Amino acid sequence: MSEVIHADHHDDHAHGPEKGLKRWLFTTNHKDIGTLYLWFSFAMFLVGGVLALVIRAELFQPGLQFVQPEFFNQMTTNHGLIMVFGAIMPAFVGLANWLIPMQVGAPDMALPRMNNLSFWILPFAFGMMISTLFMEGGGPNFGWTFYAPLSTTYAPPSVTYFIFAVHLMGASSIMGSINIIATILNMRAPGMTLMKMPMFVWTWLITAYLLIAVMPVLAGAVTMMLFDIHFGTSFFNAAGGGDPVMFQHIFWFFGHPEVYIMILPAFGIVSHIIPAFARKRLFGYTSMVYAVASIAFLSFIVWAHHMFTVGMPLAGQLFFMYSTMLIAVPTGVKVFNWISTMWRGSMTFETPMLFAIAFVVLFTMGGFSGLMLAITPVDYQYHDTYFVVAHFHYVLVPGALFSIIAAVYFWFPKWTGKMYDETLGKIHFWLSFVGVNVTFFPQHFSGLAGMPRRIPDYPLQFADFNMISSVGAFIFGLSQVFFLYVIIKSLRSGAPATGRSWEGAKGLEWTLPSPAPYHSFTQPPVVKDEEVLG
Amino acid sequence: MLLSGLAAADELNLRVGVTDISRQVYDLHMTIFLICVAIGVVVFGVLFWSVFAHRKSKGVEPATFHESTKLELAWTIVPTLILIVMAIPATQVLVAMYDTGGEDMSIEVRGYQWKWQYKYLDDDYNNTLSFFSVMSTPRDEIYNQSVKADNYLLEVDEYLRIPTNRKVRFLITAEDVIHAWWVPDFGIKRDAVPGMLNELWTVVEEPGIYRGQCTELCGKDHGFMPIVVEVLPEAEFDAWYASQVSTELVRQETMGNDLTHEELMAQGETVYGTYCASCHMANGEGVAPVFPAIAGSAVALGPRDDHLSLVINGVAGTAMQAFGRQLDPAQLASVVHYQRNAFGNDVGDISQPQDVINLSNGQ
Numbered sequence: 001m002s003e004v005i006h007a008d009h010h011d012d013h014a015h016g017p018e019k020g021l022k023r024w025l026f027t028t029n030h031k032d033i034g035t036l037y038l039w040f041s042f043a044m045f046l047v048g049g050v051l052a053l054v055i056r057a058e059l060f061q062p063g064l065q066f067v068q069p070e071f072f073n074q075m076t077t078n079h080g081l082i083m084v085f086g087a088i089m090p091a092f093v094g095l096a097n098w099l100i101p102m103q104v105g106a107p108d109m110a111l112p113r114m115n116n117l118s119f120w121i122l123p124f125a126f127g128m129m130i131s132t133l134f135m136e137g138g139g140p141n142f143g144w145t146f147y148a149p150l151s152t153t154y155a156p157p158s159v160t161y162f163i164f165a166v167h168l169m170g171a172s173s174i175m176g177s178i179n180i181i182a183t184i185l186n187m188r189a190p191g192m193t194l195m196k197m198p199m200f201v202w203t204w205l206i207t208a209y210l211l212i213a214v215m216p217v218l219a220g221a222v223t224m225m226l227f228d229i230h231f232g233t234s235f236f237n238a239a240g241g242g243d244p245v246m247f248q249h250i251f252w253f254f255g256h257p258e259v260y261i262m263i264l265p266a267f268g269i270v271s272h273i274i275p276a277f278a279r280k281r282l283f284g285y286t287s288m289v290y291a292v293a294s295i296a297f298l299s300f301i302v303w304a305h306h307m308f309t310v311g312m313p314l315a316g317q318l319f320f321m322y323s324t325m326l327i328a329v330p331t332g333v334k335v336f337n338w339i340s341t342m343w344r345g346s347m348t349f350e351t352p353m354l355f356a357i358a359f360v361v362l363f364t365m366g367g368f369s370g371l372m373l374a375i376t377p378v379d380y381q382y383h384d385t386y387f388v389v390a391h392f393h394y395v396l397v398p399g400a401l402f403s404i405i406a407a408v409y410f411w412f413p414k415w416t417g418k419m420y421d422e423t424l425g426k427i428h429f430w431l432s433f434v435g436v437n438v439t440f441f442p443q444h445f446s447g448l449a450g451m452p453r454r455i456p457d458y459p460l461q462f463a464d465f466n467m468i469s470s471v472g473a474f475i476f477g478l479s480q481v482f483f484l485y486v487i488i489k490s491l492r493s494g495a496p497a498t499g500r501s502w503e504g505a506k507g508l509e510w511t512l513p514s515p516a517p518y519h520s521f522t523q524p525p526v527v528k529d530e531e532v533l534g
Numbered sequence: 535m536l537l538s539g540l541a542a543a544d545e546l547n548l549r550v551g552v553t554d555i556s557r558q559v560y561d562l563h564m565t566i567f568l569i570c571v572a573i574g575v576v577v578f579g580v581l582f583w584s585v586f587a588h589r590k591s592k593g594v595e596p597a598t599f600h601e602s603t604k605l606e607l608a609w610t611i612v613p614t615l616i617l618i619v620m621a622i623p624a625t626q627v628l629v630a631m632y633d634t635g636g637e638d639m640s641i642e643v644r645g646y647q648w649k650w651q652y653k654y655l656d657d658d659y660n661n662t663l664s665f666f667s668v669m670s671t672p673r674d675e676i677y678n679q680s681v682k683a684d685n686y687l688l689e690v691d692e693y694l695r696i697p698t699n700r701k702v703r704f705l706i707t708a709e710d711v712i713h714a715w716w717v718p719d720f721g722i723k724r725d726a727v728p729g730m731l732n733e734l735w736t737v738v739e740e741p742g743i744y745r746g747q748c749t750e751l752c753g754k755d756h757g758f759m760p761i762v763v764e765v766l767p768e769a770e771f772d773a774w775y776a777s778q779v780s781t782e783l784v785r786q787e788t789m790g791n792d793l794t795h796e797e798l799m800a801q802g803e804t805v806y807g808t809y810c811a812s813c814h815m816a817n818g819e820g821v822a823p824v825f826p827a828i829a830g831s832a833v834a835l836g837p838r839d840d841h842l843s844l845v846i847n848g849v850a851g852t853a854m855q856a857f858g859r860q861l862d863p864a865q866l867a868s869v870v871h872y873q874r875n876a877f878g879n880d881v882g883d884i885s886q887p888q889d890v891i892n893l894s895n896g897q
Contacts, residue, residue, distance in 0.1 A: 062686060063678040070754045070824070136823045143751045149728065150711040150753060154647075154853065156824070238729020244712060245727060279590070281600040309714060309749075310725045311706075311732035314632045318625060325617045329610060336609045339581050344597035346590040357585065361578060368570040375620065377627040378563045380723045381548055384714060384749040448548045450718045452749040455757030457676060459687045459747075 016518060025120075028112035029518060030097045031415070036119050037094025038408070042484070044086030044126060045401075049477050051079040056439075056473035059466045064457055072456035073141035074133060080144025084262065085169045086126050088396065091404045092265040093118075093176045096204050098415060100180060102509035102516060103198045105189025105525045110182035118175035125168035132158035143454060145255065148236035148247040152228045159229065163222045170215040177208035177215075184208075189508070191527035195289070198507050198532065199282065202289050203268030206296045210257045210264075213300075218254040221247065245310055252303035260299045263363075263395060264292055266403030267334060270356045272507065273410050274338050277353035278345025279504035281533065284337040291330035291337075298327050308379045317376045324374035328367065335364050350502075351425030355406035358398055358433055366394030369444065384454075387447025393440045397476075398433075405432070405483065412487075413501035417515035418494030424486045431479030438472025506531055549718050552740045552765075556721030558627045566620055573616070631722075634733055637703035641694070645706075645713030645726035645748070646860070647853065648755035648812065652694045655705070659779050662786075666860065667692045668808050669758050673816065676758075687757070688745040691808065693764040697771035698741055706732040710855065714750035717763055725750055738765045753853070755812055789864050790887050795871075798885070802872025805865045810873075813853060818877030825853070829877035838883050842870050842893055858894060863887035 017023045017032065027033060054075045058066050067075070097115065101108055109115050132139035137156035140146065151159060184205045188197070197205075224235040224247075234240025236247045267288075275282045282288065304312065304320040312320075338360050347353070369391040373379050382388060405428075412420050442465035447453075451462045458466065497514040508525055509516065550560045588594050642653040646666075653664035670691045674680040683689065696702045706715050708726035716723035720736045738744075746761040766774060793801070807816065813825040820827035828834050833841050845866060846858035857866060867885040874881040 062682060064676055065678065069757065070821075073751070073754065073756075138824075141753075147712055147751070150751065154711050154753060238727075243729070245730065278588070279596040281598070283599075284601050284606055286601070287606050309723050310727065311730065314628065317628060321624065321628070322621060325621060328617060329613050332613045333606070333610060335577065337606075339577065339584065340602075340605070341600075342581065342584045342588065344594070344599075345584075345588050346594045346596040347585065347588055348590045349585075357581075360581065364574070364577065368574060371570060371620075372563070372566050375562065375566055375624045377559055377624060377631055378548075378566065380631075381559060381563070381718065381721060383723060445546045448546065450549065450746070452716075452747050452757070454751045455747070457687060457757050460682060460684070 026116070028108075028116050030101050030109045030112070030115065030520075031516070031518065033109075033115050033119050034094045034097030034099075035415075037090045037097060040119070040122060041087050041089075041091035041094060044082050044090070045480070046484075047130070048079050048082035048087055049480060051075045051082065053473060053477050055079065056470040058456055059458070060470040061467065062458055062460055062463050067456070069456045070138060070141060073143075073454070074139045076454050077140045077143055077146075078130070078133065081129065081140065082126070083396070084144060084258070085166075086122075088262045088400050088404070089173065090122060092204075092207075092262070092400075093173075093180075095200075095265065095269070095404070095407050095411075096176075096180050099411065099509065100183055100201055100204060101187070102414075102512060102520045103201050103507055104184060104187060104192060105508045105521045105527065106183060106187035107519045107521055109179050110187055111179045114175050115179050118172045118179065121168050121172040121175075125165045125172065128161050128168075129165035132156075132161050135161075145248075145251060146225075147251070148225060148228070148244050152225050152236055155229070160226065163226050166222045167219055170219045173211050174215050177211040180204055180208040181212075189521065189524040189527050192532060195286065196527065196529070196532050198268075199271035199285070199288060200265065200268035203264040203266075203271075203292055206292050207261050207264045210261050210296055210299065214254040214257045214261075217250060218258075221250045221254065224250075245307075248307050248310060249304070252306045253300075255306065256303040257296075257299040259392075259395075260295060262400045264296065266359070266363075266400045267292060269403045269407045269410075270338060270359050273352045273356040273406055274341050274360075275345075276410070276502050276504040276506065277350060277356075278342050278347050280341055280345035281506075282337070283340035283343075284333070285533065287333055288337055291333045294330040295327060298323060298330070302327065305374060305376075305379070308376050309383045321374060321376040325371065327374075328371050331367055335360060335367075348503075350409075350422060351420070351429055352406045352410035354426065354429045354433075355402045355409065358429070359402045359406065362394055362398030362402070362436070366391055366399055369394065382447065384452055385447040386443040386451045386453055389453050390440050390443035390447055393443070397440065398436050402432070402436075408487070410502070411509070412490065413494075413497030414509055414512070414514050414516055416491060416494065417497050417513075418490055419497050419501070420486060420490035420494055424482075424489065428479060428483050428486055431482065432476060435472050435476030435479050439469050439476055440472070442466075442468045442472075506533075508532065551719040551721050552738055552742065552744070553720050553736055554739075555627075555631055555736070556719060558630060559721040562623055562627050565623060569616065569620060634703070634735055636701060637735060638700035639696075640703040640705060641696070642705045642707070643694075643715050643726065645708035645710075645715065645752070645759075646855065647710050647753050648748075648759040650694075650713075650715070650759065650761060651709075651860070652692075654775070656779075659783075662782050663775070663778050665692050666808075667694060667762065669760055671758075685745065688747070688760045688762065690760055690762045693743070693762050695764045695766055695771060695774060696736075696738065697768045698738055698765055699768060701735055701737050704734040704736075706734055709859075711752045712750050713748050713752045713759070715746075715761060716749045717744050717746040717761055719744040719746075720763075723749060741765050741767050758812075786862075789862050790891055791864075792886050792888065793864065793868065795875075795884060798868040798871040799875065800868075801865065802868035802870075803876070805861065805869040806872055806876075809857065809861070810869065818873070818879075828873050829879060831879075834873050834879045835881060838870070838874070838881075838885055839889075839893060841874065842866065842885060842890060845870055846890070846894065863890035863894075866890045 135158045140162045142151040227233040234242040236242050236244050302324045305324040446462045446465040499513045500510045640655040644651040649668040651666050667690045670689045675682045706724045706726045708728045713726040722734050724732045724734045744763045748759045814820045814828050818829035848854045848856035864887040867887045867890050871885040
């Protein structure tokens, strides 16, 4: 853009950000909203982390030391809810806001005002949910899966606030998804066909459809709870002709796609970072896209594998066992493709790459334990033990969370125009890597040995592994505070970044200067194959 | 040395258990696990080799290949075949587990917040034998005021007893919320869902005491409702069962007899400790606002029959259960008598089993 054009549009100053608080309250800019989402999710991550440390402190030794069982249950419940709905999901939406317009060559999101609303709902939703912890009778204490009737007839009075908060979170997610779909389908630069879209855009497109499909199911579940609690219905009450097991079917019909909502964008992120640092084009782009689509499809027909012990006919158990095992095939394809991308590349190991490689290894380990859990007859032994806890933390922490951290390091120079401190980034990686494994690896053992999940106290034979696990949790927790320090230090005094901040980085966002201009692409960029396909 | 090694292995892996099913499950677990380990070694081996060898610092120029239909077909088909290899034994074990019917005896297992009820379903004795099994680990141990026993949190007042070598069917259900009944050494676990009846069976070959825990979050004391099953040799079981049934018949006949204040207080204290103290606390102070105090409460100091009715019928929509379905008249009378005359409550009246029977019949 030349000086002359600038002069012509001299009165166009409304396009810059406003000053002060109003900038953040009223913003319709995808970058500002992305930033809000990311800081919000980080704040929630720290809150959820504190709750996790309360849990781990109590479990450091057998016996009750710090908290009572009823408070412990509130900690496990809110830890899960906050991490799932407050940390991981908003972080991915924040990344989508920042990256999708830049990656498809658009100036902004398609629906900027709705974008503002979908963010600003969240602080109220979580404010309400967390406030229940201070109410009479306490907050939600029935697990993040809130199985009826523990969450209806036997719930604390604050459950109504929880239901309203879940409704708000759902509304936010649905609006965010509509926005993402509208942006991707309508605002791609000319020449960017669907099969030339960056993987992050592809994974988010599919994730957004999953969200639109299942968030209303969750809303239905909590609405039925609301009616059971306040209006005398018996959806989930056997004594009134209802069925507590129906709650679980509805919940997991939402819940299983939900867990893929938390991992598909991670697949997208890793598919950008590995090629960039291997200096080699992503292997098997087409099969990557089809693998994500297959995983998304399968996510709708496997839900009852969370319910193998609930009592189902043999044919049902077999169907859900086989369909669950099938997920290993497209997931395996993805892992093989990432490794083939690395194969005979020219790799360097900056912080984002370290997190991405750790993602591939540790997520795959979570995949192995997932495959073991799919085998119905042995799942009877694993179900609701720490083996399950280890499994889903392996896919969510070094899986989803590591990919988010990798994305922050990878795109940080593009967002801020500054490089982070590489040494500090690597220290952060190694602390996190050690912390996460020391925390969660021993939980495989305590689970196999028979320790049930969600218990505030445990028999003596589980003492050693719980102590190790608690030590790891504190290492991991503190290393995320260190992450905050790394980010703030880099924001203040990072070295200036170039437009293409990484030698091997490909994609339209890297054709922009760093920091990226407030309105990413005011003119549609020319889409060149060697740029978008790497 | 060998024994401690075995003990360590126990802490690391699934238990082999003591039934045919549990051994099949263990073998299946090891098969799947070893296949996963083998795949992991190959996949991670390739990855780490690549990380080691294909570095820019070694001056490697990046290759330019980015697809291979043959390779991609291969790593779609081979994993599918491996999955089929896993699915065959998995299906066989599952089918074996579903081999219900032909049982020698049936026991109803009913989960309550936070205890188990076992009822021997026996037409000959009109399902007479039924009892609760409540964790007996003292609160002192939980609150670190005394040394924890070996079976900390895995000790109950009444064991479920079953014979060896007979096929025992368990009918699993729950009274309030969902629980799950699990004995790892038998290789069986099933959710106890209120309003539904789930079926489970086992044949245990070795006598012994086997312990498990509730595995579905069921509220405050979810961590404190263990399962203990004692497996007796057949003859020993039959003798035990016969004596239990006859004791039970005598107890039922004398259940309505009047008791003295001292007898009521003694039995009441025991019943209170087992059934009431987890919510209302041992000192009757409760936990405000969820679990009201009994000391000085309007109910405990008010009319006796209202107090009895509340304990018999429970309070709908709260954690206060209908104990009329759990306790016999003597237990109900004594616990109410105890509550009205302990914790500084000094009502001074007397509650007799016959009062409970009259009250129940009058409704």
